[in-house]
Amino acid sequence: MVNGKRLLVIIPALNEAGSIADVVREIRGELPGVDVLVVDDGSADRTAAVAVAAGARVARLPYNLGVGGAMRLGYRYAHDHDYDVAVQIDADGQHDPRYVPKLVDLLDDYDLVIGARFAGEGDYAVRGPRRWAMGMLSVVLSGLAGTTLTDTTSGFRAANRRMIEMFARWYPAEYLGDTVETLVHAARRGYRIQQVPVAMRRRMAGTPSHSPAKAMIYLGRALAVLTLALIRR
Amino acid sequence: MKLTLVTGLTGLVLLATIVELLRRRQLREKYGMLWLGLLFVVIPLSLFPRLLDGVADLVGVASGVSLVLFLGIVFLLLVCIHLSWEVSALEEETRTLAEEFALLRAEVEADRAERTQQQELVGRDG
Ligand SMILES: Nc1nc2c(ncn2[C@@H]2O[C@H](COP(=O)(O)OP(=O)(O)OP(=O)(O)O)[C@@H](O)[C@H]2O)c(=O)[nH]1
Ligand SMILES: [Mg+2]
Numbered sequence: 001m002v003n004g005k006r007l008l009v010i011i012p013a014l015n016e017a018g019s020i021a022d023v024v025r026e027i028r029g030e031l032p033g034v035d036v037l038v039v040d041d042g043s044a045d046r047t048a049a050v051a052v053a054a055g056a057r058v059a060r061l062p063y064n065l066g067v068g069g070a071m072r073l074g075y076r077y078a079h080d081h082d083y084d085v086a087v088q089i090d091a092d093g094q095h096d097p098r099y100v101p102k103l104v105d106l107l108d109d110y111d112l113v114i115g116a117r118f119a120g121e122g123d124y125a126v127r128g129p130r131r132w133a134m135g136m137l138s139v140v141l142s143g144l145a146g147t148t149l150t151d152t153t154s155g156f157r158a159a160n161r162r163m164i165e166m167f168a169r170w171y172p173a174e175y176l177g178d179t180v181e182t183l184v185h186a187a188r189r190g191y192r193i194q195q196v197p198v199a200m201r202r203r204m205a206g207t208p209s210h211s212p213a214k215a216m217i218y219l220g221r222a223l224a225v226l227t228l229a230l231i232r233r
Numbered sequence: 234m235k236l237t238l239v240t241g242l243t244g245l246v247l248l249a250t251i252v253e254l255l256r257r258r259q260l261r262e263k264y265g266m267l268w269l270g271l272l273f274v275v276i277p278l279s280l281f282p283r284l285l286d287g288v289a290d291l292v293g294v295a296s297g298v299s300l301v302l303f304l305g306i307v308f309l310l311l312v313c314i315h316l317s318w319e320v321s322a323l324e325e326e327t328r329t330l331a332e333e334f335a336l337l338r339a340e341v342e343a344d345r346a347e348r349t350q351q352q353e354l355v356g357r358d359g
Contacts, residue, residue, distance in 0.1 A: 062333045
């Protein structure tokens with residue numbers, strides 16, 4: 001329970017055995033009474049076993065569906081079990097659960113609250129094409145949502161009942177779909193979106209999914225995904 | 234002139250079809266991008282078939298048009314190979330799903346058998 005609401009934390013995880021236990025324990029320590037669902041997306045390591053030992057519920061997918069596929073499963077779980085709030089947190093320990101109450105506080109007036117970097121708090125920085133891509137996404141999506149969104153690809157999000165209901169039905173599994181396309185879709189349908197500045201920490205273990213060499217491709221694909229999301233209904 | 238009209242129109246109709254399929258979410262991003270990319274090559278060529286004559290000369294093909302035909306066939310073959318690859322991946326996934334399902338069923342049935350056995354024991358004793 002956070003602010004009198006039943007809360008589910010959804011953690012999409014792929015090969016995060018090195019950090020998942022600490023992440024789950026920290027969440028359960030900082031936010032007593034919340035339920036934690038780890039969606040293990042076909043990991044080759046002991047992610048699922050480690051997460052169960054740390055006190056999380058674990059849903060194991062038989063093969064990799066990507067973050068989007070894992071998150072729809074999480075939102076369906078939240079919807080079926082009648083949670084008031086679903087919070088998405090990364091398994092690598094970059095998101096600080098102490099910000100969760102701040103996000104949840106805003107869910108009375110907003111449907112989707114994003115924990116955002118580059119909004120004053122913390123000193124996380126990216127450079128080069130990846131930064132241009134993020135800047136472009138930020139400008140377009142801020143316009144659509146009618147509010148400033150500095151970190152549209154953030155995987156730190158809180159959703160209220162209205163939003164959970166929509167995400168349980170519809171959540172894209174395509175590249176960047178779990179972040180960019182869901183924002184376009186939600187903003188267009190009149191869901192209210194807001195962001196809260198957060199500081200981002202370093203990964204605890206494992207390897208980041210994006211290497212600097214892929215930054216240029218990332219920019220191209222981000223453009224394509226955004227264009228597509230904008231012409232789609 | 235007439236030919237240019239026919240080929241150009243065909244290209245535009247194909248473009249409209251793909252965009253509409255993408256808009257309706259009937260086509261995954263990766264395939265949509267593939268076909269869109271192709272059309273951005275094909276449409277200019279259908280309007281100006283002579284565009285490739287220079288390149289054709291360079292590789293020893295008599296005319297740009299035959300070069301386009303050749304490249305078209307190569308491209309279609311590549312698409313076929315890609316689709317076979319995708320289908321193989323899908324088959325592997327359904328196989329994994331079927332196994333998962335069978336394992337779950339075995340577990341549920343073992344569970345049920347154990348429970349009825351326990352109930353019978355309790356019934357006999359009590
Ligand atoms: N379910 C699922 N989760 C994934 C997959 N790939 C990555 N993740 C998880 O998604 C979260 C974010 O992944 P990261 O690799 O940290 O991506 P990021 O935070 O955008 O990038 P970094 O700045 O490099 O950390 C982590 O919890 C990963 O375990 C996947 O294919 N399936
Ligand atoms: Mg990360």
